[in-house]
Amino acid sequence: MPRPAQRSRSFIKKRVNTPGGRAVIHYVKKKPSPARCGSCRKPLHGVPSDLPAGIKKLTKTGRRPDRPYGGNLCPPCTRDVVKRKNIERWENA
Amino acid sequence: MLNVGRICVKTAGREAGKFCVIVDVLEDGFVLVTGPKVVTSVKRRKCNVDHLEPTPEVIKIDKNASDDAVMGAYKKNDVFGKMKVEQPTAKDIESAKESERKRLAMKKEEPKAKPAEKKPEAKVEKKEEKKEPHKEKKTEKKEAEKKKPEKKPAKKPASKKSAKAKGKKK
Numbered sequence: 006m007p008r009p010a011q012r013s014r015s016f017i018k019k020r021v022n023t024p025g026g027r028a029v030i031h032y033v034k035k036k037p038s039p040a041r042c043g044s045c046r047k048p049l050h051g052v053p054s055d056l057p058a059g060i061k062k063l064t065k066t067g068r069r070p071d072r073p074y075g076g077n078l079c080p081p082c083t084r085d086v087v088k089r090k091n092i093e094r095w096e097n098a
Numbered sequence: 099m100l101n102v103g104r105i106c107v108k109t110a111g112r113e114a115g116k117f118c119v120i121v122d123v124l125e126d127g128f129v130l131v132t133g134p135k136v137v138t139s140v141k142r143r144k145c146n147v148d149h150l151e152p153t154p155e156v157i158k159i160d161k162n163a164s165d166d167a168v169m170g171a172y173k174k175n176d177v178f179g180k181m182k183v184e185q186p187t188a189k190d191i192e193s194a195k196e197s198e199r200k201r202l203a204m205k206k207e208e209p210k211a212k213p214a215e216k217k218p219e220a221k222v223e224k225k226e227e228k229k230e231p232h233k234e235k236k237t238e239k240k241e242a243e244k245k246k247p248e249k250k251p252a253k254k255p256a257s258k259k260s261a262k263a264k265g266k267k268k
Contacts, residue, residue, distance in 0.1 A: 073114050084109045091107050091151050 007032060042079040052076045100129060100147060103157045105177070110149040113140045117153070117181050122162050134165035136186045136194045137172070155180060 011032040019031045040052040051070040053060065060068060069076030074083045100106075104120045116138040122130035127147045133140030142165065157171045169191075172178060178185045 071112050080110065083114060087107065087109045087115050088151050090115070091153065095154055 040076060042082055043077050044082045045079060047079055049076065049079060099152045100150070101156075102161055103159045104152055105155040105157065105181070106131070106150040106152045108140065108145070108149060109151050113138070116140055117183075118145075118150075119157060119159065119168055121159065121168070130162075132165055132168060134168055136165075136191055137169075137178075137183060 007030075015035055016032045017035055019033050021029050021031050023029055034056060036056065037054050039054045040049045041047065042049055052068070053063070072080070072083065074086065078086065100120060100123065102120055102122065105117055106120060107117050108114055116133070118131045118133050118138065118140040120129050121132055121142075124130060124144060128144045129147055129150070130143070131140065131145045131150075132142040135141050155177070157175050157177065159168060159171055163171075173185075177183075
């Protein structure tokens with residue numbers, strides 16, 4: 006029987022073979038879903054999904070790409086934003 | 099539109115949203131571009147035309163102009179005011195040049211020093227260990243074996259055989 010804290014549905018039951026030859030169940034916490042683009046809703050690259058304890062160990066550059074709007078928008082969407090800003094800036098002048 | 103002296107904005111990569119100047123036009127849709135690096139963080143290298151967005155600003159520059167010439171042209175045409183960028187001070191320019199000189203000096207020194215140090219040390223250690231316990235006959239054989247194949251992988255089987263011979267004799 007699992008202990009009461011492990012009976013929640015936020016745990017995944019993972020079957021593991023021990024060196025002693027037994028099969029044992031490990032209760033592993035679920036990972037969060039992958040990050041998505043803010044405008045087009047496609048999954049983002051370069052943004053790892055993990056529990057906060059795992060992400061805190063990463064460096065600043067290991068958490069998001071080194072581009073403007075890095076962990077926020079996908080590359081095609083950033084291109085659109087940069088182009089639109091450029092056009093607006095030179096329209097009035 | 100994409101001619102020498104045209105100011106463009108980069109749309110892709112780390113330097114997206116920053117402006118640069120076209121210095122030379124290359125083949126196959128590529129273009130040589132500089133910031134220069136002190137003003138915007140755009141290095142002097144080639145860029146794909148699809149990743150650039152041109153602006154209506156043009157400057158008079160020679161083909162393949164140096165970064166110093168580009169800075170002079172920026173001051174004449176008041177590019178810093180138009181693009182809303184701070185003018186770099188003389189200290190920033192000097193410190194950038196010094197850091198580049200150091201980086202180039204480090205590059206030249208490192209690859210030459212490392213391989214020269216490793217090889218003679220490894221050879222000397224192996225020879226000293228083998229000669230001491232063995233008799234004279236076996237040292238002659240091993241020296242002959244070493245001389246024929248002077249490559250590193252050939253030496254490894256010789257060391258294994260010598261280690262086995264040591265164990266058997268003792």
